[in-house]
Every structure is written in structure tokens, then in C-alpha cells.
Amino acid sequence: QVQLQESGPGLVKPSETLSLTCTVSGGSISSYYWSWIRQPPGKGLEWIGYIYYSGSTNYNPSLKSRVTISVDTSKNQFSLKLSSVTAADTAVYYCARVRRGIAVAGWYYYCMDVWGKGTTVTVSS
């Protein structure tokens, strides 16, 4: 079955760029949307953005100016870059697969059906 694994530095200095990679195994990155979600300590979930395997993206408006998500289909990976980080960006970062299907009523539905285990990123000097 498809598995996702986040990787990247666990400690980032303020004002620098956070960089994470999600490796997809057990399946192809093609034909799916892929998303990043984060969770600050003790708080709820926040969607960061997604990328389609073809490269089209959409970001959370509150983070859009600082976020870049890219995909490397040859490596079955997608990546997150978050610039100018502050302590408020300290969180567990998850990658997830977004499944798109067709509901009985005929519209598309989207849901995050496979998740990585998450990686903790701390922003501190």
C-alpha cells in the first residue's frame, strides 16, 4: 500500500527557509494531488497547500507569500519550502495524499486518505 515519509531538518533558525520532502512509496505520485498540513504543539491542524502531479499548486492564503510546493515525479517526491520562518512556524509537518473521486450525485469530492507519520520542525536560534 502507499506510504508517505517526511524528511528534512528538525531545527531551523528564525528568518531562514524550512525545507521538507515527502517520499511516496508503494505507488505512483501520478494522478493524485499531494498536500502539506501542519500542527503546532497542542493545537489543531492547518492546511498549507497542495500540488497536483502535473505541477499545478494552490496554497493557504495566510501562508501563500512564503510557501512553495514542488514535485519531482522521477523521484516520486514532493517538497515544501517555507521562507522567513518564525517561532510560530514550529509544528509537526505532515504530508498527505489527496484522493479525488466522483460522488453519487456527480460532483468531485476530495479527501486526504493517506498520511505520513509527520516530522517535527522547531524554529529556534
Place this chain on the structure above:
Amino acid sequence: DIQMTQSPSSLSASVGDRVTITCQASQDISNYLNWYQQKPGKAPKLLIYDASNLETGVPSRFSGSGSGTDFTFTISSLQPEDIATYYCQQYDNLPRYTFGQGTKLEIK
């Protein structure tokens, strides 16, 4: 932006109880709503998609209903392994996603 109001924020119930969590959207989102379960230290797990569809492999005691602005998530008979935080998630047609604030479920 569409706002989601999830309630209650915490809930204590006994094994065997029927448990209900609600999510209200600030505007009509049709059926664009999913429910997730997150156990401590773990990634979220998809339970319900498109408001009322049970994800494959999820026990049938979990269910979802609603459309438009008001949605309900129900556990028909609470089991000890259901202790977790539950999140609703809405999305629009782009899609962009917003999670509810979460409901922490504990055993009484």
C-alpha cells in the same frame, strides 16, 4: 473565507454511549466535508468523506450526515479505542481546505 465552527471542543462519555459532534460552516459548502480521527502522537486518519461516506476499513459505528451548512459526526456505541481528537475539514471547489478546531473525546 469559509469559517468552520466545531463543537463541543471536548467531550467525556462512557463506553457504549452514543457520541455526536457537530460542524457548522459559515456558508453553504454542499457536501464538501470530511471527518478525521487523530490519536495522540499519530497522524490523522480519514473516517468519513463527502459528508456521509464511510472510508473503507472504518468500523460502521462511525457515521456522518448533513449538507449545506450543518454537519454531524456520530459514534453509535463508544469504544475505548475511540479516544482521540476528531476534526472536520471543509473544502471549496479549488480545492482549499479548512479544518475545524477539533473535539477531544475522553472516556468518563
